[in-house]
Amino acid sequence: MNPDIPIGEASKASGVKIPTIRYYEQIGLLPSPPRTEGNRRLYDENDIQRLLFIRHARDLGFEIAAIRTLLDLQDNPDQSCTVADAIARARLIDVEDRIAKLLSLKTELQRMLDCTAHGRIDQCRVIEILGNHEKCIHPDH
CATH class of the missing domain: 1.10.1660.10 (Multidrug-efflux Transporter Regulator; Chain: A; Domain 2)
Structure with a gap:
């Protein structure tokens, strides 16, 4: 060309x-x-x-x-297409892992918002949970 x-x-x-x-x-x-x-x-x-x-x-x-x-x-x-397949499969595993972590994060954020009192900061579940990771339902996010 x-x-x-x-x-x-x-x-x-x-x-x-x-x-x-x-x-x-x-x-x-x-x-x-x-x-x-x-x-x-x-x-x-x-x-x-x-x-x-x-x-x-x-x-x-x-x-x-x-x-x-x-x-x-x-x-x-x-x-052979074996190497290309392995590369794509590894990427898919990475994506699935990321999706699982994001879903865990979504669940935790939703739980924080659902539990919030919408009142004063000293009653705010968002601040409380962010301040104490042990109160999270998913320890690996």
Whole structure:
């Protein structure tokens, strides 16, 4: 492909900010593009697709190391999908753990609000519970 897309257009097409594109280039997620005589970076459609892949993976919460591995797998498509599945499964476990913690937090906050007297601070359940973690129903939030 003929690289003819300047960084600003690559940013708009991919939804990735210009400094982030430079960062991805610096850490090797995106290959260094050719440059014009004026030292401007020029990208092609493959670069845009790679940026879209990275952005989508980041939106899903994948870490840079996992994205690097997934990109390597994408670049070598004749491999087994086992590693990609393991990476996605690990991310799912992280998400499920975070959801469980957030639900616990939601329950605790709701309980604090349900128990509050809506009166004076010395009768406020929110202040009382925040001041004494032992009064929480979930010790791990």
